[in-house]
Amino acid sequence: MAGEIDVVQTLATTVAAGTPVLYATLGEILTERSGVLNLGLEGMMLVGGMAGFAATAVTGNVFIGVLVSLAAGAALALIHAFFACSIGVNQVVSGLSLTLVGTGIAAYFGRSLVGQPAADSFQTIKIPVLSDLPVVGPILFSQNLFVYFSFLLVPALYFFIYRTRPGLNLRAVGENPATADAQGISVVGTRYLYTMLGGALVGMGGASISLGSNPNWQENITAGRGWIAVGLVIFALWNPWRALVGAYLFGGLEALQFSLQVAGVPISSYFLRMLPYLLTIAALVFTQWRLKDQAGRASSAAPSGLGLFYLRRERG
């Protein structure tokens, strides 16, 4: 072996590389909790990343870029919400269409951005005192704002979903829309809201690549991370804390492949780059296998109303 693997550096890269996937996974958890299955993550991430990058290029302000990426993700999710919740098309097919539309929009409108250096991007901010801690400091407290915000978002979402009244309503709509409806909760309204909020987070996930971990723009910059996030939602059993674990597992593999290459390990980079995709399959197998004795396996943990169109049936 030509060099050695810097463990601390690898772990720091793990956190940085896992963050975009973490945002996408959290967004999809929020959406799926309301009973809407949105498979368009790849498209929303790409559009979010492209729009954020473009807005930053025009205004020179990264924060406006982030706002635009949130809006872009939410806008695409709105299309899905309309098709899934208002007219009740098959949500799998609608999500696939959204992937195509998003990929197409990002490629079509992003063409002139390819190869441009980012006008501005989120730099590493060392948090005083904390970043001086050994090991933990460089791993957790020498990152960019996207990473820090995700540290806050995970517990916040967990608290929101499990410990608040709106979170309870959200879960009710996802688990049993008819009952939620009878309780006076607007099923369609709730689903629209969380599909769009989820989409906004996914869009920001895209921006956390193009304005954060890899500040430039190229076609298919996400390289399947949106789809990996869809898989991680199942691995996470719709729980934000477990999403963090899943996302960092993914990030760890990315960091490791980078470190192994730097260390000069003689494994073709093509095979190393396959690992995240194979890991996603392995994570799903693990999830299903562990729940082997439960009826329906992971589907028993999924919101019962997931992917089903809710139409209030008036009986006269």
Place this chain on the structure above:
Amino acid sequence: MSLKQRAAKELEIQKKLVGLPPRQIYPSTAFLAIITPILSILVALLIAALILFVSGRDAIFILSEIFRTSFIQNFAETVVKAIPLILAALGVALAFRARLWNIGAEGQFYGGVLASTGLALSFPNLPALVIIPLMVAGGLLGGALWGLLPGLLRAKLEVNEIISSLMLNYVALLLTDYLIFGPWKDPEGRNFPVTATFSDESRLPTLVEGTRIHFGLVFAIVAAGLVWLLVGRTKWGFELKVMGDNLKAARYAGINISRNIIIAFLLSGALAGLAGMSEVTGVAGRLQQNISPGYGYTAIIIAWLARLNPWAIIMVAILFGGLVSSGFTMQRVGVSSGLVTLLQGILLFCVLGGESLYRRLLYQAALRRSNLTKES
């Protein structure tokens, strides 16, 4: 009691319990089948024109130029692109029939490409009568192998097949890149990532003189006939349909669900693999990067728009063949080929929306009618 009767009885019980028949994947009205796609395509074109207009392009010129080149001037090229699309879409449709979401046709396509390329490079001296059937078998097997894992995992562990089949697409692409940048790179190729050109014996013969339309078209049409027979005229095809309509009913009827899932994925992958084989030996004659401009993904849309009907798949595939081959035209007029992807997505949304709105209107009309009869 025969299987058919048992399944029908189960559906009857379901109807009584739920009050409505289980949701069908495809609506049946003949009128709906013809008018919705046409209207939807028009709406989709309108949206595409709007997008072009907003980004400051001459929308009418670009769209008419695409139509002219793809469907009049270079129609043969459109048919060439339709061949892999038909084969892959047939495979996807077969799995969709049982509500198995095989999103991995792209990877299975590459499975077929890699197997047949391996054979062509290993046996450059075999006569066509030996190497071509060998490559057909290789293509089918390569694709089936790539479809096996998602099928197996879904059947045995209920692992979500959407994710597993899709992840394998990326793996297949990376494996292809590894091979053409590494062991399979043409030593005389001036360092381009391409394999050596196949021997003439291992090329699929041209079907129409003066065009690139190759023997794969025969594969595609024969495959459409076989899928039609298999799905519509055999017990196994009926089992798939029952599984798709109502998995519980299928289980009660004693259908071997996990075996059928695996077979459906194997066949689905094999058809995509054959698409890959015919593309690499019929058109390119060597393996190069991006040999598929996303055929496997487009196939999903085609299967859906054709309502899983094999003959309709041929028609819709030709339409999309035109769209795929227009990528070159778009480059010529200076539009990003991302527009092709965008247009495909918009089309799918429009058709989905058109169908659902129409069904909703029918439903509401029926509801009103039943209310009226109650009041009178």
